[in-house]
Amino acid sequence: MLALATHALRAEVSLPSIFTDHMVLQRNLANPVWGKATPGENVSVRIDGQIHQTQADANGKWTVKLDPMNAGGPFTLNIEGNNTVTIQDVLIGEVWVCSGQSNMEWPLGRSNDSQLEAKSANYPKIRFITIPRNGTQEPQDDFEGAWEICSPKTVKEFSAIGYYFGWRLLQVLDVPIGLIDNSWGGSMIESWVPREDLQGDPELEAVLTKWDKRMEGYTDETYQQALADYEVAKAAFIAGGKIGNWPHRPSNLARGQMRPANIYNGGVYPIIGYGIKGMLWYQGESNAGEPDRYLKIFPRMLKTYREQWDQGDFPCYWVQLADYKAEHDDPNKRSYWAEMREVQTAFMDRVPNGGQAVIIDVGEGRDIHPRNKRVPADRLARWALAKQYGVDLEYRSPEYESMEIVDNKAILSFKHVRQLYTFDIKEPIGFTIAGEDGQFVWAKAKLVGAKQIEVWSDAVPHPTQVRYGWATNPKVNVYSYNGLPLTPFRTDTPAYLQDQ
Template identity: 55%
Template sequence: MKDTSSLFLSLVLGLVLMLPGKDLSGAELTLPSIFGDHMVLQRDLDNPVWGKANPGEHISVTIADQRHETQADAAGNWKLKLDPLAAGGPFEMVVEGESDTKRFEDVLVGEVWFCSGQSNMFNPVVHAYDADLDIATANYPEIRLLTVPRRGTLEPTDDFEGRWFVCSPRTVPPFSAVGYYFGRRIHNALGVPVGLVSNSWGGSSAEAWLPREFLEADPESAEVVEEWDKLAAEYTDERVQKEAEEYERRLAIWQENGEQGVRPNPSFDPRNCQRRPGTIFNGMVYPTIGYGMRGMIWYQGESNAMADRPEEYRRLFPALIEYYRDIWGQGDFPFYWVQLAGFGPKLEEPEGEPPARSWAVLRESQTETLSLPNTGEAVIFETGEVKEIHPRDKQTVADRLARHALAKDYGIPMATESPRFKSLEVKDGKVLVSFDNVGKRGLYTFDVDEVEGFSIAGADGKFYWAEAKITGKDKVTVSHPEVPHPTEVRYAWGNNPDGNLRDWVGGLPVTPFRAKVDEVR
């Protein structure tokens, strides 16, 4: 697949300028729901505040010891920036116009993180391991939670129905488990308020998180847009209703039969669903653009792998990150993501049909995105489950994300990077593999002494499970008697791979990879 990321990036600035202005309905003084009681403002940042008023109306915003003024434009839109504030609170923020006054109480200043992606980011605390324990101990009045409702639209929307909540045993159960566990680590380490914005939707594709205009500028992504447009054109309200009723009928039968077999797939409306290009960007991202934050954590990719488009992720994912950074206007803010967990049956042989490798290819695409600045990847393939695409161990996921933030953004020394493939050398029929990001104590094998997860192939392309031994602090020697002249080596390469090689410092797993003797992928 050709690399068209440069075409993506050349259009970013122009598309930012093309974005419609905020258009909150009504002429009275209004602000979007991301501003409200109990919100957290990002510390040490010129936080933007915006809304709608009568054209030409004078607006003032007061918080702590500062007061700022602006005037609504001809369309009634207004926007200003606060001076940086140190962590603390609670404060009252007063927004005053000629027509009305809005008061926001219990406002804190601290660290703000967006938590985005599909179902493994959306999955709530109540569904995670030790949910009862975590819920009972969720008394964190300086952690604040905001969930953006799932909504797909074809046009940008300027607001959503939602509000900030103070973290407590009552409010934490439905919130993103990965987001909450991540935020709890940040709060406990720093001792400052933390605001978490969860805007995630299960089953969403990366294309839905970007505007149509952005995707249509690239020929390959434009094909995906066109495919979804054709499918959407086949649907009417009547068809959607009919398919919904049919789903309910099949679900009732499945439940009456003791929930045996595969649960029926729910019906959906492709006109505004979470996989149609642009829908999530318009309905969930657009209303939040520009809100002051430290960074984003991201857990998404399963839908793109299952749609047999893992290679496209190689350019789509970094393009998404750079686009978000441009439209947010806060520079190259930190962006940390979760590499896909394992899912599905284990491979008995290291061969397998292409579908058995689609998640491996997408993981590779995620890892290659580390070429962007201020990024980090949480490698978690070993936390996956054979029968469950939503593994319940969300604490490990959050901890590996939090390592990046605590070390890179807050200066707390700790291991952050999983070891990654560096180079290989063939000698006497064996492959010597070297790794980057290995700590002082070197590599070790988890659970058993034998190194698991390596496969090797020769010129015929047939792979064998390899014999592998740790032969240095950052080196592993790989071989197989049936492969006297190795041409390629793989590690943890599959949808749900085995692999027990880790770094002693932090216990971080080695990143899955594939590498050829004559080229490095």
């Protein structure tokens, strides 16, 4: 009986699901490996001749750091305590986290040329793992998942942008690539940060207060009742001949992707510390109506991640919002999406080791999910290849630098470009211009030399401001000669950007 009782108190050595067969460890990094065991239990970790020993703490947690390794494999990772865990087919290469909402989550199997792309995806050096959706207010140590080998069968459900990015890196670097897809469609940025990141600022604390009040009295039973009411409404809708709009299926507000800190606790926290090279980010559609709030939260989020990962200011490259919704002819119509793009561009001067992929030419007016995922991935890959891997290629879209008024014309100068180019037609399109009254009209434009554009309108004799691509779905055609689109901009910078 004593022996049985002693055995019952023992906890077997275990690791979280981020450590499984077929995993990729970051090369040239002291990779952390961690798990659980019986408190005080001696734990030994072995790989490729390395031996690291430690002891589980009073809470049964243990961690070691491996010596940095060069790209290669496969290796076997052995963890020994009162029992032995063996992880096989471990590769050493480049590891990237792919996060965001539905456009990052969007699978290869639903993207352009999916049949052809999937059938040709025989790349055993690419490995990936998907973090399941788990919204919670309690930090989680683990999740249900496992690494997979890239193949025509497995790649269809993986993030298209993640896959294309990894594929491009593989072609250039020829080392194993590990991709961690941690994305959730429809998510708000507030859900990606711990509650502490929303404290200390009245506007952000108001978000917490709103949600805390919303959750008062909300239980799983509340959600189940809402589901039952939905089923009744759906049945009535069908019986009535499906006239009008289909009833809206309720979401679980307590466990969903909009509640502050939910995704951080359920999806980010379990992988913090895993060895990575950097992070990709494609999110913002859900926050498009509040660019000033996004301006505050995104840098806080990235700062928190970098501090908690304890791997320095690892690179973060994000995708700017694509063109979307109907085109319109009113140059004075407010566009929250244009303002969000402006904020995303501003991050490049406010976030160390960050960069932006501009895709103002890739979107689809009728769908918030453009099916072309290769182009955004390639533009992200340009940043990584140039900045992290020393590959000689252009990676940054042209950006507005300055304006000079000469007579009735605005001469705009641009940076991060060797030669401007216009697609389809010779004349640049997408410009509007305004005088002191602040009323914009559509403008004429022409290229002037390699890095300047002349903009004017006969209706504005004394111009003061110019905008380009300033709409939710603008018509634009200016690129650098290597095919990177000109970043949308306005010369009249808003106060909230000047004050930050």
